[in-house]
Amino acid sequence: MTGTKALQDQSPVEIDEQLYELYSKQAPFLNDIASASKALKRIDEVELEIAKGVTRNAWVVRDGNKERYETIVAEAKAGLAALRELETPFHDEFNARGGWTRAYVVSGGHVHKSMGCSTCFPTTRFSWVTDFSGHDEAEIVDAAGERACTVCYPSAPVDVLKKATRIFTEDERAAQADREKRAAEKVERDAKKAAKAIEHPTGEVVRDGYGYPTKTEVTAQTGAVDAYLNSLYRPTQIAGWGDGSTYAGTDEQIKNDEIVRVNTEALAFKRGTDVDTQLDIVREKAIAKFIKEFGTDEALAMKDELKALRAKNKARQA
Structure with missing residues (x-):
């Protein structure tokens, strides 16, 4: 629940924000499973080599490496299972309401209504824009502008598709914030430089204590x-x-x-x-x-x- 509000009283945005937070916690477990599984696969390969008399990579299987990686996988899967159990009530509420609109944006790409769009690939990385959960589809398309996927939103007006987008991934927003910060810092530096600067009204050369031209x-x-x-x-x-x-x-x-x-x-x-x-x-x-x-x-x-x-x-x- 958000605060003291029951789940059924929460808005789609409130529900999806909590669900997104739970999803974001999956990454460490998924990374552990991927890296440990890769190590276990390598151990299996070396064990087959050893069985054939090839021992040059025997170090890979020593010191209980296999058991250690198996433990990592088991603990990560348990962590994922616990998270998914916490996610269940949110999925149930979504289904009980017959679902609602959602928006997903791809870095450098389109805004989609789901992560199952035929224009995407298994490797496509989506950013869930929970601010638009439950919003009218026309509103989402208007905000997506030029980034609106015409497969997901086939009825998107042509004039809307020409508009600059207002939907960005987290990385894009962070990059924009960084650019704005650097621009603001440059303005500040330039202002300080201008405050220290000096010039003669007719352009004559101003000089420092050594007789060299100066600008401060x-x-x-x-x-x-x-x-x-x-x-x-x-x-x-x-x-x-x-x-x-x-x-x-x-x-x-x-x-x-x-x-x-x-x-x-x-x-x-x-x-x-x-x-x-x-x-x-x-x-x-x-x-x-x-x-x-x-x-x-x-x-x-x-x-x-x-x-x-x-x-x-x-x-x-x-």
Whole structure:
């Protein structure tokens, strides 16, 4: 019974769902019988060989193998018998009502009204669609659409047979669910990638901290910070670096200034702010790094500027 409902009060769907569950439990027993029976057949063959003096496969029959496989078969058959005893009331109820419509679908094939269709074979694997048990045949055909077997449903309308099916096997539903899951995961990955992506509004090349082209927001900011930091490494003003060289106007300065300009413009475009705001964020991070890494008089002299930048940027976020 389903819950407290008597069998005679249950719908065809409820009855067939329980029957299907019992059928699904047969597989392990059937597999045991098949594999053990195959082993017993092999043992019989080897015993005949031994009787004829051929002993090269004698190991197959030693250590009580035959008795072990016979026990497996016997236990599996007993298990099947117990299941079939549980199935009997459901079959009796089906027969008492004069039967009802059922639907079976073949993987990659048609939807049939029974597993005895002449278009099928002994090896055909059916999937019982219990959701349609007891339903009107026209409803089943409509749901089957292009998969409706015209031998089982000879009166199926031509226009219905052109419709996409809504009946699938469990494996097909699982495969579809897997495809949908992978598609959803891809959408999520693409969304995360898009959220991290960055580009300059006019297509100029955004660069990372090593000067290489980049497509992500994080590395764009890092690139701008490192480029600005490089502009603070003025050799003639840092103790121990006095080699007489200058920084202003060099190719290095031009390159760093260009990275800062392009990247802050791209960051402003990405974040919906203005370039000055992004430049202040970059300057704050670059100066903080400069003070931490060098600790020179020049660096320490920028503490007040860093403090002011932090306050300014914090106020913008409020």
